[in-house]
Amino acid sequence: GAVVSQHPSRVICKSGTSVKIECRSLDFQATTMFWYRQFPKKSLMLMATSNEGSKATYEQGVEKDKFLINHASLTLSTLTVTSAHPEDSSFYICSARVLGQVDTEAFFGQGTRLTVV
């Protein structure tokens, strides 16, 4: 299957600082990437849909100024958590679909464990 690489896998940052998480599709092009947040023992909560070359679409309740998404190319999307607070600590996961295949499975990155201290 297609490979999605997410980096870093773990990050610890201080309150008030910003953290960038990268999501790359390694062997395919993805016009659309998705960013999820997962709380312990809970399912994935969609935060935003990232489209190459255009602004991301955020889900209701997700602060777009806090969670900045950039999808500069067909293989890279980034999520920047700005002015991080302890309540932003969570597991963040990205996924991508193969270009032109909207009905197929989405491939997921390995996830990023963010801890804000």
Add this chain to the structure above:
Amino acid sequence: EDQVTQSPEALRLQEGESSSLNCSYTVSGLRGLFWYRQDPGKGPEFLFTLYSAGEEKEKERLKATLTKKESFLHITAPKPEDSATYLCAAFSSGSARQLTFGSGTQLTVLP
């Protein structure tokens, strides 16, 4: 609004004890039903996609089936390495290209 419900929340099996996980869905125009496996601290790993009622897919000890209202993930003679959280997700014509996930079933297979 699309909804996906999984049961049970948690399941403990003895090695070799077969069982099934349930995924009920209420979506407007199902275009695909996906099963994923997630290990602790990892992203979901794709298992199966089912597109129409009556369809079945198999992979090693796992078999996924689909009806018009639900999907089952059958696990035959499980091994401890099958322990994980199993997630199902629906993709519908009304979902604007996003998946609706269930809350998952945490499976533990005891040796």
